[in-house]
Amino acid sequence: MALQQMFAGRTERMKASEIRELLKLLDQPGITSFAGGIPDPDLFPADAFTDAFAQALSPKTQSVALQYSVSEGYLPLRKWIAGQMAKIDVPCDPENILITSGSQQALDYLGKLFLSPQDTALVGWPTYMGALGAFNPYEPVYGQLSVNGNRSAEDHAAQAKADGGRVKFAYLSADFANPTGETVDQRGRESVLELAEALDCAVIEDAAYQALRYDGDPVPSILALELARKGDLEACRTIYCGSFSKTLSPGLRVGWVVAAKPVISQLVLMKQAADLHSATINQMAICTVAESIFDSHVQTVRNVYSERRDCMLAALEMHMPEGVSWTKPQGGMFVWLTLPAHMDGAELLDVALDTEKVAFVPGKAFFADGSVANSLRLSFSCASPEMIQDGIRRLGRVIRATM
Structure with a gap:
């Protein structure tokens, strides 16, 4: 056979x-x-994680660390992430956050959430290879995302219609992108938001490298810029994907998504169907280490x-x-x-x-x-x-x- x-x-x-x-x-x-x-x-x-895992496996908490848990993620970790998001001008509730198995899982879920065959995903030229790998199974057509407004929303919409679908999202890593290392300036980020509004599509902001700035002035995240415009996270179309892989540990596979609650609710259903929840003990260890030494x-x-x-x-x-x-x-x-x-x-x-x-x-x-x-x-x-x-x-x- x-x-x-x-x-x-x-x-x-x-x-x-x-x-x-x-x-x-x-x-x-x-x-x-x-x-x-x-x-x-x-x-x-490593020493901090050794202590954190020992703490998670102590008699007081081992039943939580080794048990099934909620699909949304470990609540103390989501509260810590909410505090970090507030520092970059994105105040949110834990209910706006989903813990994923690395940001790669988030990209897979978002491809599944938005893309039907022949829909268009706007991506950088070049773009993160892992994003293409995550989106490919959902059979999109790729369009070239411009961050300087040199292609109109009408052109994108017409091309997507000709390809048999519609533009569903613009994906970009705005800070120190993989593979180019380049950063999109504030005007470019505003341009992406304006394009997304005109196309009525989502924006997926991959912030895997955002914490790794060595010089120059920080640029507000796309989600922060949109939130400043709209005043309510629930009205925002930007979906922010974060990760501990580049800051604390890639092997523990802990990432997160910040978005409007209806988006998070749908992603939670995907999480339940895929793997129920990310490993609780890993989330507990990440939380302990982040609370103590992250900065x-x-x-x-x-x-x-x-x-x-x-x-x-x-x-x-x-x-x-x-x-x-x-x-x-x-x-x-x-x-x-x-x-x-x-x-x-x-x-x-x-x-x-x-x-x-x-x-x-x-x-x-x-x-x-x-x-x-x-x-x-x-x-x-x-x-x-x-x-x-x-x-x-x-x-x-x-x-x-x-x-």
């Missing part, structure tokens, strides 16, 4: 993550990797990553040949390189691994239509300054030889 012949048609749009596949190649000795966009494990607050720990992370970012930008300036350009992020984990038009990032990777043992992520996979090949993503989060300096020197040598 060939069961694969009975798979649903949507599975044809489910593809392996190029990054996950690439990481399998990096066990070779001597590889300098700028590929994985992951936190440095040396910065995880000081995040500042430590910022200090380390800021130094590595500065080192990478300086190395690029020193070693990249003429014709290569790159972003200069104010935070996050990534720098985006644009190569001369005739070059292909995937072909360059093969040469770089073979001759210089340097790894990165080719840029093509971050475009919904796979149309732009002359780009690549570099991550500085897990490389020491010495590794960065040497690895960028070798990468520059490969690029120069391939031009």
Whole structure:
């Protein structure tokens, strides 16, 4: 019996993550990797989590930690998140918050919530590869999201109708985006809100990197800007997705969604159907650690990553040949390189691994239509300054030889 012949048609749009596949190649000795966009494990607050799990498993709380729980999430954690949201001018109730298994699960649920086949999802060009992976099974058409208003709502609506659906949401990471590291300025965020109003669609704000600002002035979140306009979270169309993966721990898989209560209520039903609730003990541990050391720990992370970012930008300036350009992020984990038009990032990777043992992520996979090949993503989060300096020197040598 060939069961694969009975798979649903949507599975044809489910593809392996190029990054996950690439990481399998990096066990070779001597590889300098700028590929994985992951936190440095040396910065995880392991001692704090050891104490937090011991506390959760104490006789007083172990029955809660090890038992089924509510789908909405651990209430003390949702209250703590509500306090953090208030600090960025988004006052909300715990009832406006759903705890998810990382923000990746939130993106999957939001794709399921909004997208029917042939509906349009507006995304960046390039955009987060994981978002495309989350949305793909729901069979959308992708449109290019402009944050500078150079394409009208009428154009988007007409194209979506021609494709057989309507525009359902605009998705973007406005702060230090994966993969480019770029930040959308306030006017660009206002432009996205204006477009969403004209199209009567949702805005999905992926704030996974928002806490990792190293310099420059903070920009209000899209949800904060909309709330300032409308005065009531229940009237807002923006859905905010947060995560502890880049600040405390990715392995515990704790993220959250902030939105109007009708949106949260529907997402709760999806959570109940999918996995009932996120692991209670993980939520308890995250809550304990966040309440005790979040601000000081995040500042430590910022200090380390800021130094590595500065080192990478300086190395690029020193070693990249003429014709290569790159972003200069104010935070996050990534720098985006644009190569001369005739070059292909995937072909360059093969040469770089073979001759210089340097790894990165080719840029093509971050475009919904796979149309732009002359780009690549570099991550500085897990490389020491010495590794960065040497690895960028070798990468520059490969690029120069391939031009």
